[in-house]
Amino acid sequence: MSPATRPLRLERAKAPPVQTDKAAAILNAALSLFVERGFHGTSIPEVAARAAVGAGTIYRYFESKEALGNALYRKCKEGLLALVLTDFPFHASTRDQFAALWQRMGTWAKGAPLAFAFLELHSHDSYLDEESRALERRIVQFGVGFIESAQARGDLRTAPAPILIGIVLGAFLGLQSRTRQCGYQATAADWTLAEQCVWEAIRI
Numbered sequence: 001m002s003p004a005t006r007p008l009r010l011e012r013a014k015a016p017p018v019q020t021d022k023a024a025a026i027l028n029a030a031l032s033l034f035v036e037r038g039f040h041g042t043s044i045p046e047v048a049a050r051a052a053v054g055a056g057t058i059y060r061y062f063e064s065k066e067a068l069g070n071a072l073y074r075k076c077k078e079g080l081l082a083l084v085l086t087d088f089p090f091h092a093s094t095r096d097q098f099a100a101l102w103q104r105m106g107t108w109a110k111g112a113p114l115a116f117a118f119l120e121l122h123s124h125d126s127y128l129d130e131e132s133r134a135l136e137r138r139i140v141q142f143g144v145g146f147i148e149s150a151q152a153r154g155d156l157r158t159a160p161a162p163i164l165i166g167i168v169l170g171a172f173l174g175l176q177s178r179t180r181q182c183g184y185q186a187t188a189a190d191w192t193l194a195e196q197c198v199w200e201a202i203r204i
Contacts, residue, residue, distance in 0.1 A: 023061045025051040030072050035117045039069050039127060066127045073124060073132050076115040077139070083108045094155035095199070097146070102172070102195040109176055120173055156202050164202050171198045 029051035033042040044065055048055040062068040084104045089096055109116040128136070147161035156164060175194055179186045186194075 020061075022051075022053055022057060026053065026058055026061060026068070027072050027075060030068055031076075031114050031118055034069070034072070034122065035114050038122060039065075039124070044068075066129070069124070069127050070129050070132045072118070073128065074135055076112075076119050077132075077135055079112060079115060080105075080108050080119070081139070083111075094150040094153060095203075097150075098199055099195060101146075102168075102198070103191075105172060106191050116176070121177070154204060157204055167201055168198055171201075 026047060030042070030047050033046055033050060036042075037046075042065075044058055045055050047068070048058055051058075058068065062071060084101065089100055092100070124132075143165050144161040147156060147164050150156040151158060151161075171194065175186070175191075
């Protein structure tokens, strides 16, 4: 099978260990605080207070704030991947695959607004560990593979994959943030129109 027709795959990371109620409460508290104040603007005692646990309890599950941040980062990324990749139409046309990606990203952003804000509206470079960076590299490789395979089939513009990815993600993130700032509730028809416009920008 040639690279142009080989279905794209993204190997899933190993499933995280089963979480206790306290660990889940800590992660949820950290998520809301990191979105509100940023990773560096949040302290462990603040996370403990919001999770209704002692500060020492956090260290039983996460050895440091950095470890907590990485666990949360991977949890959010894995949630996105699960939604995007489950029953993904790998053998469909590029057009249908793109529509599926756009729709699923929108579903995730709408259904998990805090996770979306945490991942996409904050910087993480200063504290990510190698496991988190490896997960991010796999996601980037999936995006690049999608673009390059579609280009090999003659479906997308000839441009470096990061440029086309930037156009797509820039439009998606811009729409998410701008509609929120304007207090506009985008409809399904709005998102379909936006997807069509972005597709026109990258297709041949």
